[in-house]
Amino acid sequence: MMIQALPPDPPPVVVQAPASTAATGSVEVHTGDRSVATQEEVRVAAALTDAQVKVDSGFRGASIVLYGAVFNPTTTPADVVVVVRGPDAPVRLVKKTRNMGVWLNSRPVLFEGAPGFYMTASTRPLSDIADFGQLRRLGVGVDHLRIDAPQESRTVTRYGVRDVVVSRLGENYLDWRRAVIRLKEAAALYNTDPRGVQFVDKGLFRAEVELPTVAPTGKYYAEVWLFQDGAPVSVSNLTLTVEKVGLERDIYEFAHRRPWSYGVLCVILAACTGYAASRVFRSR
Template identity: 80%
Template sequence: MMQDLPPDPPAVVAPAPAQSVSTADRVRVAAALTDARVQVDSSFRGASIVLFGAVFNPTDAPADVVVVVRGPDAPVRLVKKTRNAGVWLNGRPVLFEGAPGFYMTASTRPLSDIAEFGQLRRLGVGVDHLRINAPEESRTVTRYGVRDVVVSRLGEDYLDWRRAVIRLREAAALYDTDPDGVRFVDRGLFRAEVELPAVAPTGQYFAEVWLFQEGEPVSVSNLTLTVEKVGIERDIFEFAHRRPWTYGVLCVLLAALTGWGASRIFRRN
């Protein structure tokens, strides 16, 4: 006796795989860091991080790569010495807000050959175009028939003070400009090195990789880098900021105890 076989199961149609958007006809740049986290302890003597990437350029026009790495902003206090009656005295201190604690630019060639002054100023690319906030104190004056024009109390000396900020940071290896810092190692592949000195501030760093073509920015890749304290240094740092009064009292007691112990050890019989 023959039995009817069960009907065949319905055919299952697999969904078509998702198609990626084609970017073959776009000029763009992609980049990454060899290490996105730097740990700082008592033995930290600086770090060298490699930034690498690729340029996708289907056109015949050449392209330039500019790398900008900016560290956390921090206030900068400057004092200018003045000579009064033959005596050098400290003048009124000037406090700049928002100056980057670290700033580096690297490019395939000098920035002035890549883009015009106005374009670099708009993007804030380059030490000469770095945005550093002036002191908050200001006054209002009338300039060229326009009332209520806000002017920094530094007046025309603002640029001199700004140059002093940059000069001090460059002397500490915290600001750097390398017109040949980006090198192409193969067709479309490039690399650049980010040198962090031992005095580099901790916090969040931001890296921008700009791709310029015919003097115009056509693509940008944004990266982040974290520099953080580890070990006992981090514990002391966090304790000092969470409980500053307790930290201050403990420091005074420790100094007094150290002085008393030294006097007991080295006292003369």
């Protein structure tokens, strides 16, 4: 019986400590550049449990967990603020006005740049984390949300309605803006949770992103801010995609690519359905 000798053990790997760490005695071994030194850097890192949400006929909303870690070598405490913004979409509003004892709809106003979805979650109320000016500059929070008002005064036709007013709105802008936010909150599309970010362990945190059934499709952008002493010190950017799948996606794309053909087809299907229903009821 032949016995095959095993190969000799590989020579030990000796890691030369950099001069900057030799004095402190702290040595970090890098393997294939898979780790990054964080001892001297305050930063935040985050990720999503699911970066793609598929919408079909059975979609009833989705709950996505955003998780991450805070690297804070200092003794100054830090706060985490999560901001998730969906694709912008136009918002058309009308106001009830009383004219000669009769309530009528005012001329519609079109906002051309309101987020279709917006949520904030934080470790504490935003007003306790940063001051008004800082939040306004970053656009963090519903009160500081940038909603594009009409840039000039003109009258156009939108949504099949004539004489749609597109203007700066003047002093009434804040009232109309509050109406936009109120309607979005009622539809669960805007949400603010001052305790939505929870630390589950030292430096590890989590937050939930709740997408309602009526959540718009498209690209969502998440910003995870790290604040210290009322100022942002780090930010992590994430992307979330909400898209239609299956038959719903095919119908959606057909309706937008060929609207005239889609309209004619809908009329034909409605006529055929009505005719078939009338024959069924006549036979009975």
